Amino acid sequence: MDFSPEDRAWFDSNPDIKFGSKELGFGGAGIVYELDNNPNLVIKVPKRFIPYTDTEKMQDIDTRTKLFRVLLLKEIETYNKLKKLKIIIPTRVVKLGVKTASGEDYLGLVRPKLKTSLSDLIKLSDEQLFEFRENLVELSEAGYEVAGWLQVGIDSLGKVQIYDIGDIKHCEDKKSAYSRNGNTWYTFLYCTEKVKYFFSDPSRTKTFFKLYKLY
Structure with missing residues (x-):
């Protein structure tokens, strides 16, 4: 970017x-x-x-x-x-x-300057989440993991970006990167109430299963 x-x-x-x-x-x-x-x-x-x-x-x-x-x-x-x-x-x-x-x-x-508050992240649209997911896939393909909480914010164009780059570590292989980023991604979805949102309506459940797995 x-x-x-x-x-x-x-x-x-x-x-x-x-x-x-x-x-x-x-x-x-x-x-x-x-x-x-x-x-x-x-x-x-x-x-x-x-x-x-x-x-x-x-x-x-x-x-x-x-x-x-x-x-x-x-x-x-x-x-x-x-x-x-x-x-x-x-x-x-x-x-x-x-x-x-x-x-x-x-x-x-x-x-x-990014919008980093939980209230802003909770408002992320399905489109923003899917784009965010694809960018996490790109990071995993490069062999890197986010070692901890996803410290992200939303820029002026509505793009989600990692701002704490110090928490990004190189993995021994892509499989490890995907696995660890997948766990971190699910935690993010849970903490931003997206799991609750998608499961509160049966019509949204299929969307969640497309979203939450990185691979």
Whole structure:
């Protein structure tokens, strides 16, 4: 997937990447902020990152963020391998304008802002679900699994995309990828009340059996 034409034009204008005013959430490796100068985009930075100018304080931040910087680099590596897949959120790697004591650039990941709430995911249409399923099949065919909960959101075009690429792992074979992604997919359908929805009306049951299996 790629950024929208509007977002690509914004990047082409060489804007400053400004963030910090609105934190949207955090995970095991990073914190996500809405961009101050473009609310359609978000940025993920290493957990515990604070852009101090004081050298002594920055050395302390280097120590605190070391593990999270490594995890972010692994996420960038995974993204570069899978970025052509439809299910993977478009990502632009940017320098944060701060270096570690050893001279390495602090990096951030800029992405489209998605609708990620459970209430939004519950409203996914049958068409969106089937497209999402096909994209999971594509990921499985590539030999990768989502190691955990499907952390996904809906973009401005109604497409479902994985935003936590750090949870995607390479499998030893396609069969394992299909099996593990299949379990994760069923859990997603259950938690978003889709299992309940399809079985609440006998006319929808056949649709569910076409939907829930990846293979």
